Amino acid sequence: MTGGFFFLQLVGTIFLESQPKTMAHRSGFSICFLPCADDVMCGVEWALQALSQLQFRPTEKVQFGPYLTWAFGLRWGTCWYCINRLRIPSRHFSLVSILLALSLLREMARENPTENALCLLRTRLCDPNFAFKALSHSDDSNYSKLKFLVSSSITEACNNSILLLGPRGSGKIAVLELVLSDLLQEFPDMISVIRLSGLLHSSDNCAFKEIARQLCVEHQLVFSRMASFDDNSQFMIAMLRECGLAHKTIIFVLDEFDLFALGKQRLLYSLLDAMQSVTSQAVVIGVSSRLDADMLLDKRVRSRFSHRKLLFLPPAYEDIQRLLEHILLLPTDSSFPPDYVIAFNAKLQTILADERFREIINTYLNLDSTVKHLLRYLFRAVSDMDLESGMLSLENFKTALSNIQRHPKLECIKDCSVLELYILVCMKRLEVKEQNSYNFNAVMKEYKSIHDSVKTADYFARNVCLRAFEHLLQRELIGFADNRGQNQSIEFSPVKLLISSHELHQGMKSYGSCPAILQQLMDRQK
Template sequence: MSKRRTNDAPMPIGECITQLQKCLRERLCRQQPPSRLEASEAQHKHLLELLKRTAVHGESNSVLIVGPRGTGKTALLKCVLRELLQEKEVQKNLLHVHLSGLLQTDDRIALKEITRQLNLENVVGDKVFGSFAENLAFLLEALKKGDRSRTRPVLFVLDEFDLFAHHKNQTLLYNLLDVSQSAQAPVAVVGLTCRLDVLELLEKRVKSRFSHRQIHLLSSLSFTQYLDRVRSQLSLSDGFPDRKFAEDWNASVQNLCEDKSVEEVLRRHFHSSKDFRSLHVLLMLCVSRVSVVNPTIKPADVLEASRLCFSDAKSNILHGLSILELCLVIAMKHLNDVYEGEPFNLQMVHNEFKKFLQRKSNSVYNFEQAVIMKAFERLQQLELIRPVDGSSARTQREYQLMRLALDHSQIMEALQKYPQCPTDIKQWGMSVFG
């Protein structure tokens, strides 16, 4: 009886908040596979069966998981692997190699990464191979069991699969798919891509070695399911150390999801992107505001998190400009208005700025030509202005044609929020004709 009271005894609020932060951060940062899969059961079953044939029966396979970003391709694979690795035999035998087309930009880097992930650096040593195929064959040969009866199965996951099609001669794809087809070793090749036309990118010899199995994921999410996902991601499980705190927290999450202002914010996110990763960013910003002083997520926290998610990066950059740089941006805005978006150069911007100075007769904003040029170059470094395509780099800097990478509304918003912006500059920026 005393032991039960000890387990149910309330924890200090600070410790509860720490445990809460740890639990939700692990969940929202995608360090754990989702407990419930949004993809259809048929897709899960299909992929599990394919990988089980390789891991258990030594049968080679290749498959593509295709779908728009955020539809759960990686989550599907993680859930399948988690279920597959629950079998002890699979856990001991299956080797997993993860490659990304964004990181392994050529076959040499990819082969080096394969060697590293298979822990075969010492086996390869200083050996020299005549071709990529020989090197890969040697690596797979080195994975044979001690009794030499068979090779350990290897799962190759190729994230951003379409980028591997841009490698020279598609050597990596050809050899991996050739091994999977020729039954030299039990190999499963799983590609993840958001391009529906990915097969058109493959060379004929590569396409002929691919199994043409494809698993398509499409987002058919409703707003009700989206709201349920928010509720489930923020709710605490029964295993939380302090049961009373967990009950109170889950009740507050339920009330939060029923709040009309919160529902409006979530509906806006739902219509802008059904990607769960962007939702997790929003929820993570809300969770980070939870503290001992603020032990629950309030509607105001969701509104502030949404404002941060939808904030314009370029407008934020404008808030950090110097007065001179802001004046040059305003001068460019007026040039855009007068010349209807035609490109401009530093000399034109300087002339527009001088017109403002002449009207104000204010010596405070008088700067030397070298200082103005330096400010103009910094705006280019910040990518607020960019050179016109095809403009000659040999043109004198004062006359090199540029375009403004900001629109009218961004500049207006920045002027309103610029800290302690001088009144005359704000009026100049707001004026129609400069």
């Protein structure tokens, strides 16, 4: 019995040594010498209880758990994991079976690299700072320019003011946070960061009070909530002077900078005017989505502004390619199995080099070229990764694109009847024939010509067609050509299609019971 127990200890030790360190740490146990272990079943129970801490996903029904719980006094969860997975009959439940169970459970307890890869990619996509690191290596990048301007202001003890301008989602805040985190590591005792938002602190009184509060927290001073506007203003100027004498730079980050330009602009004037002094040492960084934010400043404020601006434009396709590789490629020096990393990265490189993938990315960038929304799109694509194969595929990106793109017209076409599809195709044929002005009567003539030429069974009475025509008007798939049509009879009012040929063709493709003749007519017009 003692030999069997120590053999069980050996199996458990091999199990732990074969697992990654993170897994062993999370499981919270290590199999070592156990005092008072006279019976092998004590060791079995202890080891299986430790294994039960690892999260398996059992699919079979429990068959022998109750008997083993009664016979050996083991916990229900212990038997549930072991017996249910291996389906060991109770009559064969011996020490050999237990050791076999431990051995096989060791293999099943290995972390799934696919799920870990999916978790890693999602974590990267949710971290804008990680994403923008791929775009910050160039000397011409906004990251390099901004870091140079701020670092030179710190080292040379001079004042500066900068505006970061670009559309929302272009990475202004992400790049700024990267710069500030790097500078705080390089100059830990020479920087104080004060953050304001125009959405919260556009009022001058509120802004000065927030500046005073953050300065007091930064320098471990007592903040007075009852201080007046003038007291907070004088406190800010005094702190700028004291920090300048101590060779410490205060960086003011003004998010939604254009909102601070509303009203009398006393905050901007006081701040920029105090920076004209030789003793002060500060940097003002404004962030705005308005490209004309500097033109909103008053003359007295504009004269004190340094007029340095960094424009955040949509990245080029080469930068997008570098960003995709930076985010989606798995690291080679990690705990992932080397074979899995090589196969995953090779498959991804094949996808990135595919011309169809480039068309998908260009289609999405034509909709929205900001990096923020590109990361959302990639998150959708990664979330659709097949966990069995553990690889990304081109279909993942196609599905994500179709889910993001909203086509309300296509959804309306899916709900149309067959007669309504006939009317839409007839109207499209009239437009192809360069008949710019047509009404319900012209559509009915075209409908009759299709029926006479093809002899289809889908032929409806005129009053039924009129009801379908009115339904299309209500759904706004077609509309009146001018305002006079609303005052005339529907049969004689000129109408026009409100959907494009491509939308009509795609909608009919996705229509389950679309007649083949309509598909053929649309294909001829392409």
